[in-house]
Amino acid sequence: MEDVPELPEVESVRRQLHPRLAGRRIVAVDVEPQARFVDVGRAAGGRALAVTRRGKYLIAPLDTGLDLVMHLGMTGSFRFRGGADGWVPDAYVRATLQLDDGGVLDFRDVRRFGRLTVVRTGDYAGIATLARLGPEPLSDDFDPDRFWAALAATRMAVKPYLLTQRPVAGVGNIYADEALWRARINPHARRVGRARAHSLWAAIRAVLAEAIQREGTTFRDYRMVNGESGRNAEFLVAYGQGGQPCPRCAAPLRKVVLGGRGTTYCGSCQRR
DNA sequence: AGATCGGCCTGGACGC
DNA sequence: TGCGTCCAGGCCGATC
Numbered sequence: 001m002e003d004v005p006e007l008p009e010v011e012s013v014r015r016q017l018h019p020r021l022a023g024r025r026i027v028a029v030d031v032e033p034q035a036r037f038v039d040v041g042r043a044a045g046g047r048a049l050a051v052t053r054r055g056k057y058l059i060a061p062l063d064t065g066l067d068l069v070m071h072l073g074m075t076g077s078f079r080f081r082g083g084a085d086g087w088v089p090d091a092y093v094r095a096t097l098q099l100d101d102g103g104v105l106d107f108r109d110v111r112r113f114g115r116l117t118v119v120r121t122g123d124y125a126g127i128a129t130l131a132r133l134g135p136e137p138l139s140d141d142f143d144p145d146r147f148w149a150a151l152a153a154t155r156m157a158v159k160p161y162l163l164t165q166r167p168v169a170g171v172g173n174i175y176a177d178e179a180l181w182r183a184r185i186n187p188h189a190r191r192v193g194r195a196r197a198h199s200l201w202a203a204i205r206a207v208l209a210e211a212i213q214r215e216g217t218t219f220r221d222y223r224m225v226n227g228e229s230g231r232n233a234e235f236l237v238a239y240g241q242g243g244q245p246c247p248r249c250a251a252p253l254r255k256v257v258l259g260g261r262g263t264t265y266c267g268s269c270q271r272r
Numbered sequence: 273a274g275a276t277c278g279g280c281c282t283g284g285a286c287g288c
Numbered sequence: 289t290g291c292g293t294c295c296a297g298g299c300c301g302a303t304c
Binding site: 160 | 276277278280281282283284
């Protein structure tokens with residue numbers, strides 16, 4: 001069971017990172033040499049205008065015509081040194097930003113799946129998933145009929161398709177299982193009609209909005225910038241609940257591998 | 273072009 | 289106790 005950061009976790013990080021980073025000039029950058037860190041040194045000298053989010057990506061536009069694009073991967077977190085939370089850097093700090101107000105921001109990432117990339121403003125062509133990212137689920141751009149059309153246009157099973165980030169941005173393994181359970185859709189389903197697509201559309205929005213209110217799901221690794229855990233884990237009804245009775249119909253929840261990912265669902269009340 | 277699959281990376285859980 | 293093996297998983301790139 002892994003608490004990989006998805007949209008609610010990344011949004012919770014963004015809300016704490018923005019006030020500390022926006023308006024600050026990045027004085028120096030120190031990254032460990034690694035393929036997943038691309039051109040990060042170019043961020044030095046730029047002033048961060050904001051910290052925004054698209055799907056699971058954090059984006060800090062700089063006043064130098066560049067964007068610092070950040071992805072937490074599986075275990076990534078941002079922490080400031082010298083704060084009230086008592087954070088001190090450990091062996092898992094992979095990158096450090098020095099700010100003009102004396103702030104020192106560490107990017108900690110045990111498994112090194114996180115990515116930091118500096119690109120020209122808005123030029124995401126070299127970041128394939130970001131370039132093809134679907135609409136933000138909690139914005140008006142996420143339209144139920146367009147979502148239905150996207151599901152109808154693929155031959156993939158619905159859950160792996162959600163994980164591609166193309167029909168909608170920011171849904172990962174945990175919230176895909178939760179939303180499919182709530183919409184009563186079997187994750188293997190390859191045909192999703194209009195009414196069911198609309199149910200899934202609503203379920204995705206509800207599941208993500210509730211998780212944001214609880215500042216994300218922490219099992220072990222996920223932390224916000226202030227070091228605190230999210231409070232959503234105890235509200236999960238599908239993910240990680242294999243073998244437990246379905247809260248809706250009491251049949252035991254099944255745990256399978258689908259598209260190479262652990263998947264928990266109710267074989268009784270989630271229909272193909 | 274869309275779909276599929278292996279690889280990346282590491283600590284922790286598990287088996288003997 | 290200690291060692292080996294397996295597992296988790298977002299994204300990317302190669303391949304069909």
